[in-house]
Amino acid sequence: MDYDVIISGGGPVGLMLACELGLHGVRVGVLERLTEIDQTVKAGSVNTPTAEAFYRRGLLPALEEAQAETMKAFQAFMAQQGGAATAEQPKMSAFAGHFAALWLLGDLVDENDPDFADRGPAARLTAIRQQDVERVLGERAAELGVDVLRGVELTGFESSADGVVVRAGEREFRCGWLVGCDGGRSTVRRLAGFDFPGTPPMITGHQAIVSMEGAEGLGVGWTHTDTGIYANGPVPGRILTVEFDGPPEDRTTPVTAEELQASLRAVSGVDVTVTGVRSATRFTDNARQATTYRLGRVLLAGDAAHVHSPFGGQGLNLGIGDAVNLGWKLAAVIAGRSPEALLDTYTAERHPIGAWVLDWTRAQVLLMRPEARSRALRAVVSDLIGTTAGTTYFVKRISGVWQRYDLPGGHPMVGRSVPDLELADGTRIADHLHQGRGLLLDLGLDLAADPRVPSLPAKPVDARDFRALLIRPDGVVAWAGDTPDAALEEALATWF
Template identity: 60%
Template sequence: MAGAGPVGLMLATELRLAGTRVLVVERREEPDTAVKAGAVNTASALAFDRRGLLPALEAALRRSQPEAPRAAGSRRPPFVGHFGGIPVPADPVDRSDPDLRDRGRTGWYLMVPQVEVERVLSLRAAELGVEIRRGVEVRGFDADGAGVTAHLSGGDDVRAAWLVGCDGGHSLVRRLAGFEFTGTGPGITGRQAVVALEGGERLGQGWQHTPTGVYAHGPTPGRVRTVEFDGPPADRHAPVTAAEIEASLRRVSGVDVRVTEVISAARFTDNARQASDYRRGRVLLCGDAAHVHSPFSGQGLNLGLGDAVNLGWKLAATVRGWAPEGLLDTYTAERHPVGAWVLDWTRAQVAVMRGDADTRALRGVVADFLGTRDGATHYVKRVSGLWQRYDLGGGHPLVGATMPDLRLDDGTRLAEHAHGGRALLVDLAADDRLAAAAEPYAERLELIRGGSQGSGLSGLLVRPDGVVAWASADGDTAGLETALIRWLGTGTGRPG
C-alpha cells in the first residue's frame, strides 16, 4: 500500500483486523502536521466507534480543544457549519428528525484535527502489527494477473497480491496504472494557515465575502483562510510564507494586518476530478488518489475514511479466498456515487463565493434557504454523512444504511460487538433459525443473541463495514440466506 495518511492507516488497520498481511510505504519521514481537515463527521465517528477507537478520538478532541467551563444558561453554538462561507444557523435544525435524534456519543461531528486522527490510527496500526516503512515510496510497479511487483525507492522490490494507492491527490500509483481522472480544473487559490497575527482584531470573525474574494478568521486563535478567484497558484508546493499569507489577507479583507510567523500553512484549489473506476486489475485507489476537490465543508477526510472502511473487508475477503464473485467490484459501485456527490457539493460552494452582483444575489437566496428548518436540517444530514446509503436492493428500509446504535438488554451496545471487524448476525427474537443460518459462517460473522427494547426489529445482518445487509421486523427470515451468500460467500464453518 502506498501512503500512510489517515486513509492509508484506516485501510491498513481494517486489513490487519481481517487477518491479512499489510505493508505500507510512506515517502514522508514523519507524519504531516500541516493544517488540514478539522473534524470527522458522524459517518466517520461511527466507524471509529465500531472499532473501539471512539474513546481515543474523544481524548484527542480534549487535547486539541479543551473545553472552557460553560456559563449557566449558555446556549449551544450558533452555527452548525458553512456552505461556501454562508453560515448555517443551528437553531432551525430539526433535532427530532429520525436521522438526527439520539446521536449519543458521536453527535453530528467531532472537531478533531486531522493530525490527531492520524495519530490515533498510527497507534492502532502499531498495535495490530501493520508494517510501515517511512521515507520509502513506490517508484514504479509491474502488475499481472497474479499480483503486483512494486519497485521502491532504495532499489527494493516487493511482491504483493494487491497494490492500493492511498498516496493523495497527485497519486503516482494512479498515474502509472493509467486510471482515467476527469473533471474540472482549478480556478481559485485558497490558503489556510495558523499564524501569529498583528491587527487581527480589525478582521471580521468567521467567513467574510468581499468584492476581491473570501476570508475567514478564527474561531481558533490565529486560524485564517483566504480564497481568491485569480486562478491556481503558480507553484502549489512551494513553501507558504508569512509574506504570502499577509498579502492575500490584505488583498481580500482590505485590512492592514501583519503576519509575523507561520505555524502551519497549506494551499488548495478547487480542482475537482474523479477516477472513473477505483480498480484496474490488481491496483486499487482509495481516498484522494481516487478523487480530489476543494476542502469546503470538510468532506475530504471523511470521504476517504469511508472509502477505506468499505474497501478493507472486501479486499481482505478476496485475499483470503472466500469473497463471493464480484464482491471487490462493489467497492467502486458503492463509493463512486458518494465521491461524485462530494465533488458537486464543493463545486456549488465555489459558485456562491464569487464577488460579482449575480453571485451576491444567488448567495442571498441560498442563505435564506439554509436559514429554514428544512434547509438547515438538510445541510446537517449532508455534511454529517447521515444521508449516505447504498442501494442493496429491496427489503427493510434499513438495508443499505449504517447499522442502528442499538442498546441490547444485557447493557452492551451493538457497536461494541463490531470491534473484531467481522460481520454481525443479530438475533433479537430468540429465533433458532438465525443461529442455524450463522453456523456455516462461524469464522466470518459473530452471532449476537438478545433483546433490544423498542428497536422494532427481530433480526439484522450487518456487513463488516457496519452496513445493514438484511433486516426483519416481524420474524420473517426471507432474504437472509441470499444476503449471507451475496456478502459472505458460501459458508464452510472454517477460516476463509
C-alpha cells in the same frame, strides 16, 4: 510475497485501511514518504459516518481525548476574541456547520428528524484535527502488527495477474495487491493509468497557522468581501483566504509569509503583517474523480480516487468511508472467503458518494464568488438556511446521515448505517463490531447459527419494527426483517 497488501500513503486513509486489513490478519505494508506526521493545517472535524467507523472499532476514547485538547485551543481563541460575532457569523456556541460560509444555527435543526436518531456515543465526536486522527490510527496499526515504513516512497510498480512488484527507490517489494492512498497527485493512479476526468480549478486558496500583527481588524470566522473570502480562527493563528482570479501559477514551491500576507490583505482590506508561519498550504477547486477505483490488482482510496476543494470538510470523511468499505472486502478475497467479484461493489458503492461530494463543493465555490449573480443566488440560499427545514437539510447533508448504498431488499434500513441500539445486557451494537466482522443480530427470531457470520441473540431496550438484522463489517445493514427468508440467504451469500 513480502505482503498481502501494500498501501502507498500513510495518512489517515491509508492507516485506516491498514487497520481494517490488520483486524483480519492480512499482512500489510504501508509506504509513507514522510518521516513524521505532516503538521500542515488540514481537516478539523469528522462527520457522522466517520465517527461511527471509529466508534465501531473501539477508537472513540482516544479520539475524544484529542478532541478535548482541540476544544481547549478553540476556547482560548474565543476568549482572546471576546466571543465577538460579525455581521455574517453568530456566536460560536450556536454553530452547527456551514455551507459556502453561510452559517448553520444549531437551534434551527429539527433534532427529531429520524436520520439523526440512534447514533449513540459516536455523536459526541465532531471536532478533531486530522493529525490526531493519524496519530491514533498509527498507534492502532502498530498494535495490529502493520508495518508502517516511513521515509519510503513508491516510485514504480509492475502489476500482473499473480501480484504486484512495488519499487521504492532501490528497494523492491512483492505483494498480492496494491492500494494507492497517496493523495491528490497519486503516483499509483498515474502509473496504473486510471482515467481521472473532472473540472479544472478557478480559485486560489491558502490555509495556514501563522503569527501576525494587526489582526485586531479581522473578523472572526468566515467573512465575505468584494475581493474574496477569508476566515480567522477557530484556533489562534489559523487563517484561510480564497481568491477567485484563477489557480496559482505554481503549487509546488513553499508558501511564504509574504505570499500569505499579500493574500490576506487583498481579501480582507486589513493591513495585517504576517510575522511567522507555522504551517501553510495552497489549495484550489480542482474537482476530479477516477472512473473506477480498481484496475486489476491495483485499487485507489481517498484523494487518490477523488479530489475537490476543502469546503465543507468532506475530504477526510470521504476517504475514511472508502477505507472502511474496501478493507473487509479485500480481506475476504485474500482469505478466499469471497470471489474477486466482491471488489466490484467497492466502486459501485463508493463512487456515487464521491460524485456527490464533488458537486457539493462545486456548488459552494459558485455561491461564494464575489460577483452579482452569485450574490443574488447566495441571498436566496441564505433565506432557505434561515428556516428549520433548510438548516436541517444542509446539516443532514454535511453530517452524512443521509448516506446509503443501493442494496437489494425492500426494508428501508437496508443499505443504511446500523442504528446503535442499546441492548438489555448493557452493551450497544458497536460493542460487537470491534473486530471488523459482520453480525447477525437476532432480536427474538431464534435463528439457527450460521458458520459464515457471528450471531448475537439479544433483546433491545426499546421496541423496534424489525426482529433481525444482518450487519456487514462496515456497519451497513445488508438485510432486515421479521422472518428469515430468501432475501436473508441471498444477503449472506453475497456478503459472507
